[in-house]
Amino acid sequence: MSLDVGTHLKAVRQMYGLSQRELAKRAGVTNGLISLIEQNRVSPSVGSLKKVLDGIPMGLADFFTLDLGGKPQVFFPREELANIGTASVELRLVGGRLAKRGMSILHERYTPNADTGEEMLTHTGEEGGVIVKGKIELTVGGESRVLNTGDAYYFKSSLPHRFRNVGREDCEIVSASSPPSF
Amino acid sequence: MSLDVGTHLKAVRQMYGLSQRELAKRAGVTNGLISLIEQNRVSPSVGSLKKVLDGIPMGLADFFTLDLGGKPQVFFPREELANIGTASVELRLVGGRLAKRGMSILHERYTPNADTGEEMLTHTGEEGGVIVKGKIELTVGGESRVLNTGDAYYFKSSLPHRFRNVGREDCEIVSASSPPSF
DNA sequence: TCATACTGTCTATTATAATAGACAGATCGC
DNA sequence: GCGATCTGTCTATTATAATAGACAGTATGA
Known part of the structure; x- marks a missing residue:
């Protein structure tokens, strides 16, 4: 997520066909402020930004979630799945070369005692998966x-989370996260 | 979404077991600022809020999306996965009861010769999956x-598609589609 | 040509966010 | 009891966000 609030706001505003003054009037702020924000000459307070977005109207969450922006590969043989993991945690990404994906699908393998770490993982969006082999502590x-x-499991990725193989054999998981974390 | 950034931040910070000073140090702001924000005595600039969240770390979108309060189900034992398939194609949905999901994650089992049909499936979004057991013709x-x-496979769901178990044993797949088709 | 109405930008002033550092309460060990 | 080290809160100062209003450019029509 870029912190380019300015051009982001400008794009959103124009998407709704509003002028700076029109939006300012609806939002109860000055047109000058919107100009300054859009030029990234100020970093608006979230209070101000909320007021502005209320005039569109659009929520803060939506604002920060919104992403403006040949024949794609369909079949991915096992050996073509890019491994983006470590020694103890193998992460094989489905569709890595695809330019724009809406999800990350991973085939994960945890060796016994493999651990994603004390410091909990956190990222955007949500994720879920199914335990295909072995057992794991989540x-x-x-x-x-x-x-x-x-x-199986399913949760918001913004919650701190950790995987730890507490079994004696490898644990395999197929997981998906949206939006893609890889 | 409440604009109660203060208590929201406080809840998030405490969820991660961080003190105001610890978070301040990581974020590169003063502890006083975090105190003031949490008391809603100031409305932080989005720049500052981003810095603070970077110290957690958490994105702005997550922060504003995150819903504290309700505790959604995270763990789904095998027997709790709702079967929404047929006799020959078993479809077990992960997180069926969750109010708002961004994906459908399915544990699918195709008996030998199981076939999703001549008339090809089409829907919006994209989907992908990993073959966990057996073989299948896609x-x-x-x-x-x-x-x-x-x-594995990954494709736009708008393309017509069909699954057919051409092996002699059951075929298992873990798949995900976004936006959710179930 | 001139007036009117719109667009976005800029500046001086005011309001507010952010800092640095002091302060008090709680906990732990000596 | 005392010092050291946490916790969060508060205040005076500084930095910056937000305002009000002027300004220039463009377009439309009388």
């Missing part, structure tokens, strides 16, 4: 649970 | 391919 937002083969 | 946009265990 901790999400302070709550832990051991998942066995066939079990 | 046809997308006129192109066919037999995928074996470990292989």
Whole structure:
């Protein structure tokens, strides 16, 4: 996510066919402020930004979530799946070369005792998966649970989370996250 | 979405077990500022809020999307996965009860000769998956391919597509589609 | 040509966000 | 009891966001 609030706001405003003054009037701010924001000459307070977006109208979450922006590959043989993991955690990404994806789909393999770490992972969006082989301990937002083969999970990725293979054999998971984290 | 940035930030910070000073240090702001923000005595500039969230770390979109309060289900035991398929094609949906999902994650099982049908499936969005067990013939946009265990696929759901189990054993797939088709 | 109405930008002033550093309460060990 | 080290809050100062209003450019029509 770029912090280019200015051009982002400008794009959104124009998308709605509003002039700076028109939006300013609806939002209860001055047109000058909108000009300054759009030029990135000030970093608006979230209060001000909310007022501005209310005039569109659009929520803060939507504003920050919004992304403005040949024959693609369909089949991905096992050996073509890019490994983006580590020694103990193998992460094989489906569709890595695709320019624009809406999801990351991963085939993950955790060796016994593999651990994504104390410092919890966090990223954008949401993710879920199915345990395909073995067992794994998943901790999400302070709550832990051991998942066995066939079990599944789904959560907001912004919650701190951690995977730890507590079994004696490799654990395999197929997971998906949206928007893509890789 | 409440504009109660203060208590929201406080909740997030505490969820990550950080003190005001610790977070301030990581974020490169003063602890006083975080105190003032959390008391809603100032409306932070989005620049400052971003710096603060970077110290957690968390994106602005996540911050404004995150809904504290309700605790959604995270763990889904195998037997709780709703079966929305047929006799020959078992479709087990992860997170069916979740109010708002961005994806459909499915654990699919195709019996030998199971077929999603001549009349090709089409819907919006995109989907992908990994073959977890067995083999399956996938046809997308006129192109066919037999995928074996470990292989994967990813395509735009608007392309006509069809799955057919051409093996002699059950075929299992873990798939995801976005936006959710179920 | 001139007037009117719109566009976005700029500047001086005012309001507010952010800093640095002091302060008080709580906890831990000595 | 005392010092050290946390916790969060508060205040005076500085930096910056936001305002009001002027300004220039463009377009439309009388």
